[in-house]
Amino acid sequence: MNHIGETMSVYDKLKEKNITLAAPATPAAAYVMYVQTGNLVFVSGHIAKNADGSVNTGILGRDKTTEQGQDAARSVAIDLIGTLQEACGGDLLRVKRIVKVMSLVASTPDYNEQHLVTNGCSELIGEIFGDAGKHARSAFGVASLPRGTCVEIELIAEIA
Amino acid sequence: MNHIGETMSVYDKLKEKNITLAAPATPAAAYVMYVQTGNLVFVSGHIAKNADGSVNTGILGRDKTTEQGQDAARSVAIDLIGTLQEACGGDLLRVKRIVKVMSLVASTPDYNEQHLVTNGCSELIGEIFGDAGKHARSAFGVASLPRGTCVEIELIAEIA
Amino acid sequence: MNHIGETMSVYDKLKEKNITLAAPATPAAAYVMYVQTGNLVFVSGHIAKNADGSVNTGILGRDKTTEQGQDAARSVAIDLIGTLQEACGGDLLRVKRIVKVMSLVASTPDYNEQHLVTNGCSELIGEIFGDAGKHARSAFGVASLPRGTCVEIELIAEIA
Numbered sequence: 001m002n003h004i005g006e007t008m009s010v011y012d013k014l015k016e017k018n019i020t021l022a023a024p025a026t027p028a029a030a031y032v033m034y035v036q037t038g039n040l041v042f043v044s045g046h047i048a049k050n051a052d053g054s055v056n057t058g059i060l061g062r063d064k065t066t067e068q069g070q071d072a073a074r075s076v077a078i079d080l081i082g083t084l085q086e087a088c089g090g091d092l093l094r095v096k097r098i099v100k101v102m103s104l105v106a107s108t109p110d111y112n113e114q115h116l117v118t119n120g121c122s123e124l125i126g127e128i129f130g131d132a133g134k135h136a137r138s139a140f141g142v143a144s145l146p147r148g149t150c151v152e153i154e155l156i157a158e159i160a
Numbered sequence: 161m162n163h164i165g166e167t168m169s170v171y172d173k174l175k176e177k178n179i180t181l182a183a184p185a186t187p188a189a190a191y192v193m194y195v196q197t198g199n200l201v202f203v204s205g206h207i208a209k210n211a212d213g214s215v216n217t218g219i220l221g222r223d224k225t226t227e228q229g230q231d232a233a234r235s236v237a238i239d240l241i242g243t244l245q246e247a248c249g250g251d252l253l254r255v256k257r258i259v260k261v262m263s264l265v266a267s268t269p270d271y272n273e274q275h276l277v278t279n280g281c282s283e284l285i286g287e288i289f290g291d292a293g294k295h296a297r298s299a300f301g302v303a304s305l306p307r308g309t310c311v312e313i314e315l316i317a318e319i320a
Numbered sequence: 321m322n323h324i325g326e327t328m329s330v331y332d333k334l335k336e337k338n339i340t341l342a343a344p345a346t347p348a349a350a351y352v353m354y355v356q357t358g359n360l361v362f363v364s365g366h367i368a369k370n371a372d373g374s375v376n377t378g379i380l381g382r383d384k385t386t387e388q389g390q391d392a393a394r395s396v397a398i399d400l401i402g403t404l405q406e407a408c409g410g411d412l413l414r415v416k417r418i419v420k421v422m423s424l425v426a427s428t429p430d431y432n433e434q435h436l437v438t439n440g441c442s443e444l445i446g447e448i449f450g451d452a453g454k455h456a457r458s459a460f461g462v463a464s465l466p467r468g469t470c471v472e473i474e475l476i477a478e479i480a
Contacts, residue, residue: 029275030282031297035259037200037318040357042260045298059269061464099355100362104300107463108269109379109428115349115466122350137351138365138474140424141464143267144221144301146275154298158357189435190442191457195419197360197478202420205458219429264460268429303427304381304461306435314458 010092013128014081021082034087039096041087041157045104046079047149048072057148060141061111064150069105069113072151073120080121080155081128088159098125098135100156106149107141114139121153170252173288174241181242194247199256201247201317205264206239207309208232217308220301221271224310229265229273232311233280240281240315241288248319258285258295260316266309267301274299281313330412333448334401341402354407359416361407361477365424366399367469368392377468380461381431384470389425389433392471393440400441400475401448408479418445418455420476426469427461434459441473 014021024033027044034043048056056072058064064072081092088094103118105111118139125133135155145152174181184193187204194203208216216232218224224232241252248254263278265271278299285293295315305312334341344353347364354363368376376392378384384392401412408414423438425431438459445453455475465472 027297029279029297029299030286031261032294033296035257035294035296037257037259038198038358042296042316044296045300062269097355097357099357101351102298104298106269106301109303109382109426109464111464112466112468114464119349126350134352134355136353136355136362136364136474137347137349138422138424138472139349139466140365140462140472141426142300143303143429143463144269144271144274146272146299148272152298152300154296156362187457189439189457189459190446191421192454193456195417195454195456197417197419198358202456202476204456205460222429262458264458266429266461269463302460303463304429304431304434306432306459308432312458312460314456 010128019078021085024083024086033083036087039158041159043080043083043155045152045154046076047146048076048151055147055149058150059106059108060117060150061108066113066116069117069151070120073117073153074124076151076153077121077124080153084157094160095129095132095157096160097158098129098133098155099158101135101137102154103139104142104145104152105139106145111141114141117151170288179238181245184243184246193243196247199318201319203240203243203315205312205314206236207306208236208311215307215309218310219266219268220277220310221268226273226276229277229311230280233277233313234284236311236313237281237284240313244317254320255289255292255317256320257318258289258293258315259318261295261297262314263299264302264305264312265299266305271301274301277311330448339398341405344403344406353403356407359478361479363400363403363475365472365474366396367466368396368471375467375469378470379426379428380437380470381428386433386436389437389470390440393437393473394444396471396473397441397444400473404477414480415449415452415477416480417478418449418453418475419478421455421457422474423459424462424465424472425459426465431461434461437471
């Protein structure tokens, strides 16, 4: 499939998965949700939330299973895509490439499946954006996260 | 206020706050304090120091309060701006945008106010640079930091 | 020495150090090992491995000495350079600058020599790439890493 064919189907894929994008959250502090410089958009770290909007808290290896972490990472991906849509002036078809994902997983010293947790985000991005969704990535275990969230993810994208 | 008006007042704002910028510190290891590529400057992680130049050590949630962490983050912001000034050949008016801040806060597993700590940095940047200081950001809790510092912050800026 | 003279000697320096570059590892998850956008290559976090290909596990301050951590960081640098070579279509002479290194060191709360561990990577990059190897850097202690590795490092490079 050509580049245009792929990007044209982003919204079809979101619909197919029954995903509704939300407007970006208000930053919890003195920053903004994304900044564009040249063709790159730097999206701020987004924290995991529950369906009711409350913070999805916990530490992997203590309070959460890997599967629960994956669900959290998937929910963050949806929020990241929502912010990215706003960064694109409402049109995700302008996303040329998801360049890089950095995923922070609140972890005990002996928990070591941060890569599997982060797949919850990476796989959704791959499904939605196709080849344009193939991204570089770092995933690691942090001591703790703002507001006690279990997962925080940031993203760099190239847009047209 | 227009873009030029804003950037012209960076030095006035520093003076108003009685902030004197220092020359960049010598790296503690085999790297440099910043690298420019295209219009982007990547500034290395800067650690928090005390007024006497010693390392500001401690772990949030164990040795330091959130307010002390904010003061540390503010001091790092001043050092980052000093390095950025050197990256701009001595002229901060060339800063078009603070693109991204990454803030590492040494934290216990149950400390979750890294976003408030990091505001010590983000708010100063906003006050000094105005609209050009509105940055994307990630803040998180790390197990520990080089030389035992409580806060380490890195920055990406776009310069003219 | 001029820029061309420097970059031409990258392979001589690798040979001198008896370093053989390997093809990039298969990602352990749903991502790719690098993405190029404009002249920048974002290389994914690479984890430390033993000579037999198994994961080099452990936590600094508990299971590993600083010197062992440095060896691990050096081995990661070799793998990063191997991936970078592939990103350059097989020709490392196209590397204009190693822009930025981010180094994650699995650490206890009281371990604070992450900068020394990371020198194992930074010094090798400096030796191989000369002036083009002088990079910005952040190094910090994380709670734990994917598959239990002791060190994970990612890199941004500018290529011609």
